[in-house]
Amino acid sequence: MTNDTPQRTPLAGTIALVAGATRGAGRAIAVQxxxxxxxxxxxxxxxxTxxxxxxxxxxxxEETAELVTAAGGEGIAVPTDHLVPDEVRALVTRIDRERGRLDVLVNSLWGGDHLIPWGRKMWDTDLEQGLRMLELGVRSHVITSSCALPLLVRNPGGLVVEMTDGTSEYNARFRENFYFDLAKNAPLRMAFSLGEDLKEVGGTAVALSPGYLRSEMMLDIYGVTEENWRDAVARxxxxxxxxxxxxxxxxxxxxxxxxxxxxxxGRSLSSGQLAREYGFTDTDGxxxxxxAYFIDVVHGGKDATADDYR
Structure with missing residues (x-):
């Protein structure tokens, strides 16, 4: 699929659940x-409210659902706390009642960036703060998959996407904080394990990571917008x-x-890797x-620039 054919609707009839679609990668996935x-x-x-x-x-x-509909699909907002199993069960029951199937599950649940104590040792990190990161980035994924997979596997061919930060190759490095490291490595293993479980029923599970994501929060941190984001490169x-x-x-x-x-x-994938495979581009072409840039240049010392990896 390429992004220069906007009238194509290859997913017409597909029912998807994007868990954690308020902003960032989750929102963009839902819209696409x-x-x-x-x-x-x-x-x-x-x-x-x-x-x-x-x-x-x-x-x-609600805004995400409206963006999905404006893009050509049908967006349905269901406020849900994915750490509350009864809320997730009610969500899945609703999807089953209204659609009778689930074809794609995207676990894009996180919301823990504000908790990360960069530069602190594990024993200097507040325990409750660390455990909250694991709830948001690990337990929420487990609850959602446990509740949603019985509906997804009802029909063969279902897809589960475990969103994370970093590929398996990159995350072989320490991710700077004990709890963040666990939270972002767990989805890699979840995808592998779910892939084993889904094999016999014709399903597929993958872990997927964006690269250096220009999320709404990241743009705010650097004081730029999507239109002038390159102004942040000086900083x-x-x-x-x-x-x-x-x-x-x-x-x-x-x-x-x-x-x-x-x-x-069962594999770990990245947006850049899949762009080469499927032929799509970012919004700037x-x-x-x-x-690859971080592995080769930032950590590997290769004499190259970001432009060489675009």
């Missing part, structure tokens, strides 16, 4: 699935490799539309490969 014609249930904790602990009231599940040179959230959204849409996607089962 909608652009390909899917019906997308979008969940999160921030609504127009309630704000989650992340504290970003302007990004809501952070590695931001030159940054990618828009739409890039990883296109990666998931391409996976979902690929009848041969089972060849990826480039194909950034953020993790």
């Amino acid at each position: 699935l909608g652009a390909a014609g899917a019906t997308v249930y979008v969940t999160g904790r921030t609504t127009r 309630r704000v989650s602990e992340v504290g970003r009231p302007t990004e809501t599940v 952070e040179p590695h931001f030159a490799i940054a990618e828009s959230p739409a890039y990883v959204g296109r990666a998931v849409a391409a996976l979902a539309a690929d009848p041969g996607r089972h060849r990826w089962n 480039s194909r950034p490969d953020g993790w």
Whole structure:
């Protein structure tokens, strides 16, 4: 699938659940699935009347659903706390009642960036703060898969995407904080294990990571917008490799539309890797490969620039 054919709807009739679609990668994935014609249930904790602990009231599940519909799909907002099993069960029951199937599950649940104590040792990190990161980034994924997979496996060919930060190759390095390291490595192993479970029922599970993501929060940190994001490169040179959230959204849409996607089962993937495979680009027409850049240049000392990896 390429992004220069906006009228194509290869996912027409597909029912997807993007868990954690309030902002960032989750929102973009939902929108790109909608652009390909899917019906997308979008969940999160921030609504127009309630704000989650992340504290970003302007990004809501209702807005995400509207963006999905505007893109050409059908967006359905279901406010859900994925740490509450009964809420997730009610969500899945609703999808079953209204659609009778689930074809794509995207676990894009996190919301723990504000908790990360960069530079602190494990024993200097507040225990409750660390455990909260594991709840948000690990337990939420487990609860959601446990509740949703019985519906997804009812029909063969279902796709599970475990969103994380970093590929298996990159995450062989220490991710700077004990709890963050665990939270971002766990989805890699979840995808591998779920891939084993799904083999016999014709399903596919993958772990997927964007590169240096220009999320709403990251743009705010650098004081830029999506239109002038390159102004932040003067402050952070590695931001030159940054990618828009739409890039990883296109990666998931391409996976979902690929009848041969089972060849990826259990594997760790990245947006840059799938862009080469499926031929899509980021919104500026480039194909950034953020993790290759960090492995080769930032950590490997290769004499190259971000432009060489776009």
